[in-house]
Amino acid sequence: MSDTLQDKPDRAAWIKGAAGCNIEPAIPVRVWRLVLLGAPGVGKGTQAQLLTQALGACHLSTGDVFRNAKTCGPREQSPPMRAAMESMSKGQLVSDDTVLGIVRERVKCLACGCGFLLDGFPRTVAQAEALAKVLDEKSIALDAVLDYQLPIDEIVSRLGGRRTCAGCKAVYHIISRPPALSGVCDVCGHELVQREDDRPQSIRVRMEAYHRSTLPLTEFYRARGLLLTIDAHGSAEQVLVRALKQLPAVATA
Numbered sequence: 001m002s003d004t005l006q007d008k009p010d011r012a013a014w015i016k017g018a019a020g021c022n023i024e025p026a027i028p029v030r031v032w033r034l035v036l037l038g039a040p041g042v043g044k045g046t047q048a049q050l051l052t053q054a055l056g057a058c059h060l061s062t063g064d065v066f067r068n069a070k071t072c073g074p075r076e077q078s079p080p081m082r083a084a085m086e087s088m089s090k091g092q093l094v095s096d097d098t099v100l101g102i103v104r105e106r107v108k109c110l111a112c113g114c115g116f117l118l119d120g121f122p123r124t125v126a127q128a129e130a131l132a133k134v135l136d137e138k139s140i141a142l143d144a145v146l147d148y149q150l151p152i153d154e155i156v157s158r159l160g161g162r163r164t165c166a167g168c169k170a171v172y173h174i175i176s177r178p179p180a181l182s183g184v185c186d187v188c189g190h191e192l193v194q195r196e197d198d199r200p201q202s203i204r205v206r207m208e209a210y211h212r213s214t215l216p217l218t219e220f221y222r223a224r225g226l227l228l229t230i231d232a233h234g235s236a237e238q239v240l241v242r243a244l245k246q247l248p249a250v251a252t253a
């Protein structure tokens with residue numbers, strides 16, 4: 001992998017909604033444009049980080065945009081952003097209009113020459129249709145949609161034990177990936193917190209929202225020949241290998 005690609009995952013342009021990072025690969029490389037699907041807790045965020053390192057594409061998470069907005073003062077938050085954060089803290093989906101407005105503001109990240117890994121977007125068929133339109137306007141095609149699958153009991157256990165660093169956002173699990181010192185980030189020493197939407201009541205609501213709105217997406221993408229189903233059991237590295245094996249050009253690299 002070139003240094004340029006290793007340096008590429010600068011998500012500030014996406015998270016803050018700036019004008020795009022304008023980085024192009026220094027040498028011709030296979031550019032990947034992928035959507036990651038899967039219920040909350042299936043490990044999409046971790047897989048996105050690993051895929052970013054493996055493929056050089058930028059990890060674009062709509063959840064990260066909303067979480068970042070939460071850290072801004074009320075004056076910096078637009079009314080739609082405030083409504084989005086209220087939905088999020090209850091574990092509900094943010095309205096399609098708000099999400100699409102946020103994605104359209106960041107369209108340069110979708111057109112980026114290094115590709116992208118969309119995580120948490122689209123989440124409804126209406127969002128998928130809008131994404132298809134935006135990409136079509138830019139003459140960009142999706143390469144594949146990776147659908148990570150895990151039984152619900154395992155998902156609930158994974159989410160309930162998840163802890164995130166309040167500083168650098170590194171992710172831990174109280175049983176399967178504990179920090180060296182309980183409640184403290186190994187990387188930067190900040191406190192580890194439980195995401196508001198990982199609390200039991202929110203988990204239940206999020207799973208219901210997922211089943212109602214997101215499962216039809218798999219049919220949407222299956223019908224377009226883009227869906228690749230990935231078994232999300234096992235370690236993050238095992239899951240990564242399974243996904244890469246399904247992306248033909250990478251499997252032989």
Ligand code: AMP
Nearest residue numbers: 062063087088092093094099120121123
């Ligand atoms: P995530 O980090 O992807 O699990 O997203 C966290 C929360 O942000 C979700 O539970 C929703 O409240 C909100 N959110 C993120 N992306 C979307 C989206 N594409 N559509 C609706 N709500 C979203």
